[in-house]
Amino acid sequence: MPEFRQNMVSKEWVIIAPERAKRPDQFVQEKEGPKSLPSHQKDCPFCPGNESRTPPPVFSIERNGNWSLRVVPNKFAALQNHLTTERKHEGRFLKADGFGVAEVIVESRFHNRAIATMDLEEVRNTVLTYRERYVALSKVEQLDLITIFRNYGEKAGTSLEHPHSQIIATPIVPPHVRNPLYQSQLACDTFGNCIYCGMMEEEVDQEVRIVKKTEHFLVLCPFASRSPFEIRIYPKRHQSSFATISDPELNDFALVLQDTLKRLAIGLNDPDYNYIIRSTPIKDGEVRYHHWYLVIVPKLTTPAGFEIGTGIYINIAPPEQCAEFLRGIQIQ
Ligand SMILES: [Zn+2]
């Protein structure tokens, strides 16, 4: 039986419409995994030896005299950091210069690695760098929203194979980000605590959508998942800004992120995905009503006319089945 479900925070609706004959393993991808790529590709701008093809790094981690991670300004950035932030009116229309900061994190020297196949140290360096850059960009007065994300694979919007993630910081907080913040603020005014903390308690009680619990994190497929195998990783301790993640939490975050992406890669044969860290805007800082998290959206289906027209997503894979499938994956 199909059912409507509502996202507790954003109030958006989804339709969970399981197709009876189909089980989560229908989403196993037919493709060659990243292991079929070479460890070094001569014409890759992120491979060692081609450093001059990117702007100089703004941050790097070295090991034995070589870089093992580099953060470089995005050469093909949609936004530039030398413009003004002033809003301008053109008749009734509003615009502003495309001010912002766009950086690429090159996470490994090896062309053919991914978070799921890296050394744990590389994953740790990656999430440590997320915090470093998040904190550094938080100090830029004009910026207000820092988005850290990964596009993995062509369906997720990248043609670059070399392991990398991106940071885009903007002076604008869009309605897509602000509306859930309003909703969580209203909920906090009403109930006196963080709606995400409450949701996590409920998920732990109900158990069916939990993928994994670690000392500091909870991994789950959300109740109102918009697409098959949507996964969220929440810090257990209440914290609204990613800037406040502690060192022990950061270590656990590396472990849990790799574990989750291994489950996806093993279970569904390396699907393409986007992941995004959603944190409060910089100027909101550490607040009671919001809770940062990382969301993983595997690219297994394509939003079509109904989704685009209504914002109501039809999801053919119940999150309870997806969580059960992911819990059952054996990690080597
Ligand atoms: Zn490369």
Ligand SMILES: [Zn+2]
């Ligand atoms: Zn919370």
